[in-house]
Each structure stands twice: as C-alpha cells, then as structure tokens.
Amino acid sequence: MNDYDSLVIESILLSEGYEKALSIDDASLVIVNGCSVRKHAEDRAMGFLSSVRKESRQEKKIVLAGCLARSVKNIPDFVDIAVPPTEYKNLLEILRNNRNSVEIKSEGDYTGISIKSGITLLISISKGCDNFCSYCIVPFLRGKEISFSSESIIEQIKKSVNENTREILLMGQNVNSYIYKGLDFTSLVSMVLSEFKGMRVRFVTSHPKDFSIKLIEIMSDNKYLCSHLHFPLQSGSDRMLSLMHRKYTLKEFKSLVELSRTILPDIAITTDVMVGLPKESKDDFNETLNALRDIRFDDAFMYKYSSRRFTLSRYIDSPSSDEGLSRLKELIDIQKKIKKEKITALKGKLLNVLVERKSKNRDTEYYGRDSGNRNVIVKGKSVEKGKTYNVRINEICGLTPTGEKTEEK
Known part of the structure; x- marks a missing residue:
C-alpha cells in the first residue's frame, strides 16, 4: 500500500x-x-x-x-x-x-486519480482495515475498511493504463473482504479480467479467514490471473493465532493451502511470519517452525515483533529482544533452505515470464517475473522489455531461475 x-x-x-x-x-x-x-x-x-x-x-x-x-x-x-x-x-x-492534517476523515478514495503506471499498474480497491489484529497498528492509522465501487475501480484502470502497462495489481489491506453493493472480490477480479483482456492480473493481500477458493479456480481457468497467492500465516501456533486475533487455526490454513495446490499444482504461495510476539513460548515458536517445514512456502517475509502504539499487544510482555532475534534467525535459515529446494526444482521447467528491465551489465540478459511472482533471468538477443515469453529454465543463478526464451508451449 x-x-x-x-x-x-x-x-x-x-x-x-x-x-x-x-x-x-x-x-x-x-x-x-x-x-x-x-x-x-x-x-x-x-x-x-x-x-x-x-x-x-x-x-x-x-x-x-x-x-x-x-x-x-x-x-x-x-x-x-x-x-x-x-x-x-x-x-x-x-x-x-502550510498546515498539518492528521485527522482520519471519510476521504481516502483515490479512484478518480490517474495513477502513474509502469509495466505494472497499482490499483487500490479499498481503504482501511476492520480486523484489529492485536499486534497491528494499521486499523488505527488507515481507519474503517471501505470498499470502492467496481465502476470507479474500472474507470481508474482505464485512466491509468498506458502503452507500457502489462499487469494490474489489485491492492487492499484485505482484498478478500472486498464487498460493494453485493459484489465480492471474486466477482471484481472476473470483471477486471473481462474488461482488460490480455492483461496480467495479480492481487495482494489475502486474509485466510475471508479467502474464497473460487479465486484459485479462476486462476486454473484463466492464465491471465497470475498463479501466485500471498497468504500470511503469521504463526504456526493456534494459541498465538488466537492471541493475535487472526480468527483461523493452523488446520484451517493448511486445508486452504492443500486445496489450492490440488486445484492448481504449480501455484506459488508466499507468506508473512512473525516471531517474538508477546507470550510466545518456545513451544509456540517450534510449532511455527514445524508449520514452515510442513507447508513449504515458496518464499516468506519474516520479522521480529515490534511493539506498536495503540495496539493491544503492546501492553503484554514479550520475549527479550535477543531471544526474538535468535528465533528470527532460525526461522530464516529454515525458510532459505526450503526456498532453495523449490527454486532448484524449477530447473528444466517452462515458465511464462514478463520481462521488466534489461541488465545494466550484460546486453543479452533481462530480468522479469513469472506468473508465480518469482524473479527470472531471461537470456537472448531478441528479448524486449514489456513482452511475455515462455522461458525454459536451464540453470539456477544463486536463487534466481535462469533460461532462454523458447517457442515451446
């Protein structure tokens, strides 16, 4: 956002x-x-x-x-x-x-503004958040959740797309809770795909408690809805999930992941995980480590709890800073290993890659992202920025899949 x-x-x-x-x-x-x-x-x-x-x-x-x-x-x-x-x-x-303005008002709908667009156009479909997770300051700063009308969202996209735009990213604190006059997020995604045919569409961020598996079914049927799901777990401990007010259990979360992978085996699933939360015990932390090992996310944003003004959790004692950092390091080490294994498994695979920029150092190397939102290096002399290519991965450079464009389907 x-x-x-x-x-x-x-x-x-x-x-x-x-x-x-x-x-x-x-x-x-x-x-x-x-x-x-x-x-x-x-x-x-x-x-x-x-x-x-x-x-x-x-x-x-x-x-x-x-x-x-x-x-x-x-x-x-x-x-x-x-x-x-x-x-x-x-x-x-x-x-x-020259005056300050720090009061939250009912404004915040910027759908009437033409947004500067590069290859990816960022579009907000809502503002605010009503979830009030115990550690999160966002609801206090961005106000009540309000969904924008589908008409205004479509109109803003029309105003903002240009000759360079190839991808639309629909954004919200919780896109899955989008609702406007009976129109839900799944219906909005279908509208955008229909209105802007041939344009890639992504969305972020999803909340497990509101997630609809219909989105994965659309991904499976329509190649232009990118096969990437950012799905914040936050903790693998049911006790911690309850204290965090996340309103789902690990079993429910894993069930959604398993069903998504059954419908779309190649889907890339990424997540957010937090450690060092108030009242997080060693057992709670170990459950989070086990969850990462079991679910095997493609990537993860991992961070140590930070006490925030206004939030409920700031009044509860948390593990020491050193303990939090130690847990974070262990978490990162495990996820790095999982990510490397998953990236290595892409060798020999065919990925659909949108090229975003040319290498500054090599004339025949370009950088882009595949449908799963993974960074990919594309090699070749006739590669163009803004074009989408099928790329056969023949090597892994560090943690980046690398290959050459091909006419293969």
Whole structure:
C-alpha cells in the first residue's frame, strides 16, 4: 500500500505542474511516505528527514506523509507538514496553506486519480482495515475498511493504463473482504479480467479467514490471473493465532493451502511470519517452525515483533529482544533452505515470464517475473522489455531461475 500511496502523491503533484527533482539538493519540496508497521521503518524515515533538514543548502519544505504522519505522538520540528493517507486529496491545499492534517476523515478514495503506471499498474480497491489484529497498528492509522465501487475501480484502470502497462495489481489491506453493493472480490477480479483482456492480473493481500477458493479456480481457468497467492500465516501456533486475533487455526490454513495446490499444482504461495510476539513460548515458536517445514512456502517475509502504539499487544510482555532475534534467525535459515529446494526444482521447467528491465551489465540478459511472482533471468538477443515469453529454465543463478526464451508451449 505504501507504493500505491507514493504513486498517488506523485500523480497529484505532477498533474498540477510540479516537476521531479534530480536529487535531494535540487528539491524545494521533500516528501517522505513513512511506514509505521515496524519501529525500524519509523526510525529510518525520521532519521532521513532530520538529515535532509540539517544538510540542506537551500530552504526546503519537508513533508511527512503516510501512516507515520499519524502514528507519531509529536511532529518533530524538522517536519513542516504532516499528511496521512486519508488526506492526499487535500494535499495541494495543505501545501498552499502550510498546515498539518492528521485527522482520519471519510476521504481516502483515490479512484478518480490517474495513477502513474509502469509495466505494472497499482490499483487500490479499498481503504482501511476492520480486523484489529492485536499486534497491528494499521486499523488505527488507515481507519474503517471501505470498499470502492467496481465502476470507479474500472474507470481508474482505464485512466491509468498506458502503452507500457502489462499487469494490474489489485491492492487492499484485505482484498478478500472486498464487498460493494453485493459484489465480492471474486466477482471484481472476473470483471477486471473481462474488461482488460490480455492483461496480467495479480492481487495482494489475502486474509485466510475471508479467502474464497473460487479465486484459485479462476486462476486454473484463466492464465491471465497470475498463479501466485500471498497468504500470511503469521504463526504456526493456534494459541498465538488466537492471541493475535487472526480468527483461523493452523488446520484451517493448511486445508486452504492443500486445496489450492490440488486445484492448481504449480501455484506459488508466499507468506508473512512473525516471531517474538508477546507470550510466545518456545513451544509456540517450534510449532511455527514445524508449520514452515510442513507447508513449504515458496518464499516468506519474516520479522521480529515490534511493539506498536495503540495496539493491544503492546501492553503484554514479550520475549527479550535477543531471544526474538535468535528465533528470527532460525526461522530464516529454515525458510532459505526450503526456498532453495523449490527454486532448484524449477530447473528444466517452462515458465511464462514478463520481462521488466534489461541488465545494466550484460546486453543479452533481462530480468522479469513469472506468473508465480518469482524473479527470472531471461537470456537472448531478441528479448524486449514489456513482452511475455515462455522461458525454459536451464540453470539456477544463486536463487534466481535462469533460461532462454523458447517457442515451446
């Protein structure tokens, strides 16, 4: 969602005649879109803004945007203006009047804005979140979940696609809970596929408690709905899942994964996993390790719990920082091994790859992503950016499948 927010800000400013500076030194306006999901991200954003103010050779207007604009208790002196995600529609007025805006309002629907698009067009289908997981600050910063109308979503895609666009990424804090006047997310995906034929479609992020297996059935029937599911597990312990307010069990989660793989054997499934949570015991952690071994995700975002303002879990004691880091390292080591095994198994396989850029160092190497959202190196002289090719994988470079385009089907 942060990438989408940045594109919204950029699109608004460019449409009003602002120009992108070539460097920080050349800029008269500096905007940092800060994330508040983890404290480390907050500290980095604040440190960067502080250094910009100290090192500036000319007067600059410094703007703190994103969730961080609302999560900080006090806006620091080196920030001139704070603008949360719900207020980007008022960004120009806020900049003109030099005033802060940190209140959550009913705004936040940016479907009327033409979004800058590269090969992949990012489209938000909803705003906010109603899940209130005990560790997560997002509902407090982005407000109540509101789904945008299918008409406005389709219209924004039409406004934003250009000659370079090859892929549409539908985004939401929980896309599976999308509902607008009886239209659910599965129906919305079908509409987008029908309206923009030949365009790849992806979605993120799914929540296991709301997930519909119909999406996998559509993937199986329509090659343009990419065969990738990002499916956050968070913990392999039912006790921890309950404390986290995730509203599913490990058995229910595994059942959805198994059914998805039965319908579409080649589907790539990735996840999020957190360790060092309040009240997480060694047994809870071991259950998470066992879950990773059993499910065998294609990849995972893994991180140590970070206490967040407003959340319920911040009032509960958690394992020591050293213990959390030790658990994270063990988790990462296991997942790295699984990922390597799964990537190695792709050797000899035929992957459908969308080429996104050319190598800076090698004239005959290109980088792209397959339907499973895996990075792939494509070798060949007649390869073009923005084109999709069938690629026969003949080697694995590090953890990257590598091959040459082929006419094979």
